[in-house]
Amino acid sequence: MTGQLDVGELVDRARAGQPRAVSRLLSLVEDDHPRLREVVRALTPYTGNAQVIGLTGPPGVGKSTSTSMLLAALRAQGKRVGVLAIDPSSPFTGGALLGDRIRMAEHATDPGVFIRSLATRGHLGGLSWSTPQSVRVLDAAGFDVVLIETVGVGQSEVDIVRLADTVLVLLAPGAGDGVQAVKAGVLEIADVFVVNKADRDGAETTVRELKNMIALSRRELRGRRWRQPIVRTVAAQNQGAEEVLQALDEHRAWLESEGELASRRQIRARTEVEAIALRELRSRLADLGGGEALEMLTKRVVDRELDPFTAADELIRTLRR
Ligand SMILES: Nc1nc2c(ncn2[C@@H]2O[C@H](COP(=O)(O)OP(=O)(O)O)[C@@H](O)[C@H]2O)c(=O)[nH]1
Ligand SMILES: [Mg+2]
Numbered sequence: 551m552t553g554q555l556d557v558g559e560l561v562d563r564a565r566a567g568q569p570r571a572v573s574r575l576l577s578l579v580e581d582d583h584p585r586l587r588e589v590v591r592a593l594t595p596y597t598g599n600a601q602v603i604g605l606t607g608p609p610g611v612g613k614s615t616s617t618s619m620l621l622a623a624l625r626a627q628g629k630r631v632g633v634l635a636i637d638p639s640s641p642f643t644g645g646a647l648l649g650d651r652i653r654m655a656e657h658a659t660d661p662g663v664f665i666r667s668l669a670t671r672g673h674l675g676g677l678s679w680s681t682p683q684s685v686r687v688l689d690a691a692g693f694d695v696v697l698i699e700t701v702g703v704g705q706s707e708v709d710i711v712r713l714a715d716t717v718l719v720l721l722a723p724g725a726g727d728g729v730q731a732v733k734a735g736v737l738e739i740a741d742v743f744v745v746n747k748a749d750r751d752g753a754e755t756t757v758r759e760l761k762n763m764i765a766l767s768r769r770e771l772r773g774r775r776w777r778q779p780i781v782r783t784v785a786a787q788n789q790g791a792e793e794v795l796q797a798l799d800e801h802r803a804w805l806e807s808e809g810e811l812a813s814r815r816q817i818r819a820r821t822e823v824e825a826i827a828l829r830e831l832r833s834r835l836a837d838l839g840g841g842e843a844l845e846m847l848t849k850r851v852v853d854r855e856l857d858p859f860t861a862a863d864e865l866i867r868t869l870r871r
Contacts, residue, residue, distance in 0.1 A: 555585055561592045564691040567630075569664060572691045576666055579683040590683065593690040598815075600632075600689035603798065604714030606702035606739075608732060611720045612746040615785040616794075617699050621657055623791035629695050632688035633665040636677065636700045636707065664688065677706045679829050682713065682822040702736040712739040713818045715811060716801045718794070720744045721760065723752030729759040737763065740778055742797045748782040748790070757782065776804055834869050843868045 563571035575593075578586055605613055605620075617633060624631045657663040668677075668684060681698065688696045698714055700707040711717055719740035721729060724747075729737070743764075745756050760780055779797045783790030805811040847864055850856040856864075 555583075557585065557588050557592050561589070561596075561690070564687070565596060567661060567692060569661065572632075572664055572687065573666075575687045575691070576684055579680055579687060580668070586683075590686065593686055596690040596692075597686055598689065600685070600693055600696045601716075601798075601802065602685060602689075602696045602698065602714045604698045604700070604711035604717040605720065606700050606707065606711045606717065606736060607720030607722075607744075609701050611722045612783075612785045613699050613701070613720055616718075616720060616744065616746060616783065617697055618657070619783070619785045619788050619791050620697065620794060621663060622788070623795055624695055625657075625660065625662055627795075630662040630693045631664075631695045631697060632691070632693035633663070633697045633699065634681065634684055634688070635665065635667045636681070636698065636710065664691075664693065677710045678821060678825040681710045682818065682825070702732060705735075708735050708739065709821075713814075713821060715805060715814055716741045716798055718742050718744055718798075720746050721756055722747040723750045723756045729756065729763055738767070741776065741801050742794070743778055743780045744783055744790075744794060745780060746783045746785050749784045749787070753782060775808065776801070831869060835865075 560571055560574060564575055575589065577583075578589055583589070605617060607613055614635070617635070621631050621633065657665060666684070668680065685696050685698070698711055700711045702708060702711070702719070717739050719732070719736055719742070721732065721743065722745065743760055745753055745760070747753065757780055764778055764780075779800070781790060781793045781797050783794060802811075805814070844865060847856065847861040851858050851861050
């Protein structure tokens with residue numbers, strides 16, 4: 551197969567909406583295929599149209615249920631939706647939890663929907679490297695909306711989801727899912743707060759806590775113009791989807807009117823370029839690992855001929871090929 555890769559044809563098929571071609575492209579990203587750069591070059595002219603929405607929050611808060619609910623609502627608006635689910639807490643299934651798979655199965659036969667669990671382990675450069683590339687694939691394949699679901703626990707997941715055009719942060723009533731359960735960094739990146747499981751006791755307490763927190767941070771961040779709305783949902787019963795979509799639309803309109811969309815995309819592209827460059831440097835460094843240059847430099851450090859900073863400078867010079 552590998553030798554037979556016809557990049558132009560594959561890109562054409564993906565743009566024509568063939569799921570197998572989209573799937574193949576995402577695999578090329580995951581496998582870090584030797585011809586990936588050719589593929590990405592071919593995709594790039596067709597990108598820039600998708601609305602990228604990040605969805606994060608503590609485990610069990612209802613992210614996957616909400617993703618499924620939003621999928622249905624967006625489909626009802628005639629939009630094509632791609633989903634990237636990133637769940638590193640599930641090492642045995644490659645990211646897809648059983649419940650997720652069952653939930654998502656209802657969308658499985660819909661050609662306007664594409665769902666992918668991202669395998670991230672073992673990826674040199676990790677999430678920050680592979681996720682933007684995967685978004686690029688779905689964007690070029692003509693998906694109007696790309697939803698990225700991540701667990702808001704690790705720094706790398708937070709870093710990834712904040713690259714979206716709009717970030718939804720989910721909370722739920724209860725000690726494990728409430729405002730205190732979320733890392734400060736996650737609350738800061740929220741554009742829209744969703745209090746899910748509003749069918750449960752304590753939902754109003756969670757809303758109140760959030761309002762207090764927002765009021766506090768607004769005093770600190772004076773001049774910040776976007777007021778993060780709080781939407782209540784019961785994702786398990788498909789309640790609140792319209793309100794979430796409305797909040798997304800309003801945020802989108804604000805992004806466009808304030809020039810924020812362009813600046814977010816600039817940050818996203820910068821992160822992408824940095825991740826690619828860093829990974830390339832790391833892999834060249836790894837190639838050097840057993841190499842002579844590093845050995846000789848190391849010896850000179852041990853012999854106190856060189857200080858380690860100068861040795862590192864030397865090493866970087868040998869990387870510039
Ligand atoms: N009571 C209630 N349970 C919900 C709601 N939304 C999701 N759940 C349940 O919460 C559990 C975790 O949901 P899931 O979407 O897998 O959470 P995730 O880990 O954030 O993706 C599941 O058992 C869902 O059925 C809701 O609005 N109300
Ligand atoms: Mg989930």
